[in-house]
Amino acid sequence: MTDAEPIMDEDMPTGDMQDGRPLTGHRVLIWMLVFFGFIFAANGALVFFALESWPGLVSEKAYDEGVAYNRTLDKAAAQTRLGWSSDLALVPADKTGHGKVHLRLADRNKTPVTGLKAHVRFHRPVGKDDEETVALRESESGLYTAPVRLPLAGRWYADIDIRRGQTIVYRMRHELMVTP
DSSP states (O other): OOOOOOOOOTTSOOSSEETTEEOOHHHHHHHHHHHHHHHHHHHHHHHHHHHHHOOOOSOTTHHHHHHTHHHHHHHHHHHHHHTOEEEEEEEOOOTTSOEEEEEEEEOTTSOBOOSOEEEEEEEOSSOSSOEEEEEEEEEETTEEEEEEOOOSOEEEEEEEEEEETTEEEEEEEEEEEEOO
16 A cells, blocks of 8 residues: 545645635734724723713712711711601692692601701702702691692602701602603
8 A cells, every 4th residue: 555645626725825825924913903903992982982971970079078978977867866757749730730749747756847948859860951949838737838840750859958047957868750
């Protein structure tokens, strides 16, 4: 037996040639640069759109609020000692498009809390455009009401500030669902 040589066809690729050109280090470098350039461009686009859609800021004055955190804790402890509770209700809009907000305040013995000034700031969890602030008036003992018009259906936050004179004595956030 003799050693046979493999039959090579002239049109058959030899492994290191593609499209008639040899695979060189220069071609490999170009393909790697194109591949990683595409990856970097895609990641850069994703980072750009992520930062443009929501910057991650919850507060514009985060540093100042952090420095004043002990005062915030003291105010929260004083509010807890009061033992007050608040119930917020939204009466649906009438034909004029205005509804009513009802805020009921009671102490720990369920006695109505009277003689205070109340303000409610309605805002949506997303977006800053839709915001409504109303001053409530005491319509009966412990019940504070005001007309309100919330332009959109959906989830709303209601931040309540109760003042005695110029001092805020009670703060609470309620979550409401507004139906069309």
